[in-house]
Structure formats: structure tokens, C-alpha cells
Amino acid sequence: MICSICLNGCQPVLRLKSRPDEVWREAGNRKSNIDINSLAGEYKMKPLRGKALLNDPVQNKSTAFTREERERYGLQGLLPYSVTDIGKQQQRVLANLRSKNSNIEKYGYLNDLLERNQRLFYRTLIDYIGEIMPLVYTPTVGEACMKFTQIFRKPQGFYITPEDRGKILPLFENWPENDVRIIVVTDGERILGLGDLGANGMGIPIGKMALYVACAGIRPEYCMPVMLDVGTSNQILREDPLYLGYPRPRLTGQDYLSLVEEFVAAVQNKFPQALIQFEDFSSQNAFRLLDRYAGSVRCFNDDIQGTAAVTLAGIYASCRITHKPFVDLKIMLLGTGSAATGVAELLLSAFMMAGLSEAEARSRISFVDRQGLVVTVREEIKPRVRSFASEHAAMDFVGAITAIRPDVLIGATGTAGAFDEIAIRQMARCQEHPVIIALSNPTSHTECTADQAYRWSDGRAVFASGSPFAPVTLDGRTRYPAQGNNVYIYPGIGLGMVASHARLVVEHMFLATAEELANCVLPEEIERGSIYPEIARVRDVSQKIAVKVCQVARQEGLAGVDLPDDLETYVYTLMYEPGY
């Protein structure tokens, strides 16, 4: 069997265990008596002493260094007397975090923690994921991107600009790791629902990477956030004296595509095992790049494919609440961008897999844009949306709800209030339990809030949203909105790709993982109206998603290693578990 880590003929288990944190895990997961520096040479970790050791975020344990370690590494006098464990350190982190007045201050504090003590940061993120995820991801990451120029402290990730043309490969030598497995890359043109934020969008790959580590146990050193800073169309940013990005109008056309081409080629050359996740590109470029690379490069687009899988999963799970067969559903999408189109295309495959003809399947899916229902008689329709156009006469959004009576309404507009009271009330007139999925992020751009969805449907809606909402109590009964976010899918896809060394990411992976995610929703979660698992279980979910990816990779002959029969254990052993 080929080792999944080095792709050589070495003994996989031994190789795995020879990495420091696997040794820690085997030693009882949280034991603090493992000597980091004795392993350092073997892992290319510099043997550090004194202040240099305390200043290294990867090796630093701060007050958790034992007396013996303090003596051995010249730390005596540099730390207060007390030796604490990671649990006590976490309590201090939480107290500090909770004392901050705003989410953006909390974001800054957590970023500083990551720069001080990587293991403590990830351990705390994992153990308190429900509380901390909204601070490192949506919605706070949206605010952080908006304020990037003001809050910038220390560079993270890798920046590429048009001035690097012809030099991207040699520049990758500057990255501190040689073995990169996951790259999240954005060009900053469509950051959440916030539009073109240029280089300020770097917060997104950084946040997505943090969740790769926390939600799927991808080792931090395998992760590389990348900003393809090709300029920005956002004039206010370009003219901001504090703007840190390439202050030119956005590169377009062949100049843009050739820079992306050089980037992809350089990744394949320098980091041949890396999976490229395209994130928050404009719709046009998102599809263009996916069409160009998906058939030959290990890559996927999270906004198109990850979102599609998570939404399909939510639709599957909703059937357990509404007691309707999936094949009978009618689904309406508001918005015709990357996310909505990705959902429609995966839904089409799912309907056909469930036995519908292509024509029948297409007839179950309808699109609404700013002009109203997308209908065949319209002259200008986006090419990927055209085949979903309805045979109806032209009509507005509410007219379309009335005429089509969709079971499920999905918003991917980036526009706050796009689901207004009239639309939700009309959905509630048409369905006993209308399923409303407001995908748009951050919270300030959601199509409707949880409170609105429940109130306007007299408490009957089944609701999920891209950013989290607190439970809502209405008429004495509490409703539990779920978070419909691709965070339930992309980390597991990455882990499955790392585990299987699959050559390509294929549609079957998204279909299989959507089913798996829906199966992960517990009966008690269904009982209380949630169509996604509680976020606290996201790490278990990602492991299951990764197993599905491995299965598909094996079935389709895409795996780059001989995968063992017991995929659950195999995937689990690959997951990074931070501790001392």
C-alpha cells in the first residue's frame, strides 16, 4: 500500500504516527510531556529556545511548558511561575474574548491568538465552534474584510499581483511550507454579498482555511490562503490611502485569464498534491475557471459546487419535516448567479438520479431574477439559466410564487430583504410548511431573517440561512433555524481529497455528500425543525463527508492511493487534533 502522506512505499501508519501531533494523540491526546524539540529536526521544525520558542506560534505552549521544558529550553524567568494546561488556557482565552465589546474586536483578538499560539487557537475554535465560528467566518469575516485596511496587523497568506507575471513559480519558494494540500484562492471580486473588495477579500481564504483545520482536521501547514490581487473596480478602495492591495482597475479578459493560468500551472508544479478551491469570484469568472480547469486539475468552486451540495442536503432533510417525496418537489431560486445556478445544476442531476426525465427534472426548477420569473419567451437569458426557463407568461416574483406554488424557495441574491413579507406570506399560502433557504451572507445581506420567516409564515416555515440566527420564540414556541452554509461540505471535500489523493473533484462527490449530510441530521434536529446538523457536530460530519469522497474516488478510479476498507478509521487517523 502506498503511503497517503508521502506517496512512497513507506509504512503509512508509521509515517503518520511519526508526526508530532499524531504522537500526542496516541499518547492520550492532551499529554504535555511530549518533547517537541526532540522531534523538531525530523519535521523541519527549527529547534528553538528562549524567547524565539515563545515567539513561534507553531511551537509555543506559553504557560503550559513544563518545569523540565522550561529548564531545557531556556524559558526560566520568561514565564510566570504557574504551569497550566490547555484547558485553563482556554478559560483565559474565553474570558478575554467574552469581555470584548464588539465582534470585530473579538476577530482581532482571535487573530492575535493564532499568531501567538496556533494549537491553543485551533483547540479553542474546535471546542467552542458554535460560539467562535461566527467570529472567524460569516458574519464577522465580512466586517473584517470591509475594515481590512484599518485592522491589518500581520500578513497571512500569499499575495499575487499582475507585477508577478512570469514569476509566480519562483515566488512560491517564499512560502514557508513545501507540502501544501489545500489552497483557497479568491480574486476578491464577489466577497460574500459585499461586492468587489479587492485585496481586502483576503479575510475570506484565511477564514475558510481556519475552518478547514477546525472542521476537518486538515493540518495547518497544509493550508495556503491565496489572494490573486488583480486590482479592483472599487474606486473608493483604490483611492483609500490605507488600501493595501494593487491599486489599479481590475485586470480583465486575456490578461486576467493568463495570470490565473500561470497561477494554476505554478501550483501544479510546486504543490502537485494541492487541491485548489476557487472562492468568491464573480459569477462569470467562477464558471469560466471551473469549466477551464475542473476536467484536468484537482479543483472545485465552493460557491457553485459546495453551496449546491449543502442546499441539496437541506432540501433532502426538509422532506423529513414536510413528509413530501423529494421527486415531487418544486423549487424556486431567486438570483441567477454562481450559487443559484450551481444549486439548479446539482438539483437537476439529483432529480434525474431519483428517476425523473431531464425535461421533468428541469420543469421542477424555476429561476426568478430582477425582472421576475425567467421565462422562455424572454430574449436575454444567461446561457446556463436558459435551459431552466419556465413556459409561463412573464410575471413578477410574487406572481411566480402564486403560479408555480414552489415547495422550496432559495435566495442567493446577496440582497437584504429580497424575501419580503408579501413573498413569504404567499409561500405560506401555497404550502403548509414552506421551506425557505436564505443563503446570502453576511447577516446584513440575508434575504430575510429567521424572525421574519417564522413571523410572516405564522410559524410554519422551515428556515435555514447562510449566516447563523438565534432561535426564535413565537406564540410561546421556540423555532430553531439551521445554518445552510457550505462549511458543512467544503472541509470534508478537502479532507476526502487529501485522504484519497483523487485526481479530480467530480459531481458525484457533491451528490453523495449532499445525501450524507442530510443523513447526518438527527431525528431530534428534524423534530425541532432544523434541516442541518448542529454546528457543534461539524467535525464528525466532515469526517463522514470525507469518507463519501473517498468512496466516490475509489468507484470512479480517481483515487491516487489504495484506499483501505475501513475508510472511517483511515480518515479519522488523518485528522489533525491540536493539543500539547
Ligand SMILES: NC(=O)C1=CN([C@@H]2O[C@H](COP(=O)(O)OP(=O)(O)OC[C@H]3O[C@@H](n4cnc5c(N)ncnc54)[C@H](OP(=O)(O)O)[C@@H]3O)[C@@H](O)[C@H]2O)C=CC1
Ligand atoms: N450560504 C452559503 O453557503 C453561500 C452563500 N452565498 C451567498 O449567496 C449570495 C450570492 O452569491 P453568488 O451567487 O456567488 O453571487 P452572484 O453575484 O453570482 O449572484 C447574485 C445574483 O443575485 C441577483 N440578484 C441580486 N439582487 C436581486 C434581487 N433583489 N432579485 C433578484 N435577483 C437579485 C443578481 O442579479 P444581477 O446580476 O442582476 O445583479 C445575481 O444574479 C452572496 O451573498 C453569498 O454570500 C454564496 C455561496 C455560499
Ligand SMILES: CC(=O)C(=O)O
Ligand atoms: C459561504 C460562502 O462561501 C459565501 O457566502 O460566499
Ligand SMILES: [Mg+2]
Ligand atoms: Mg464563498
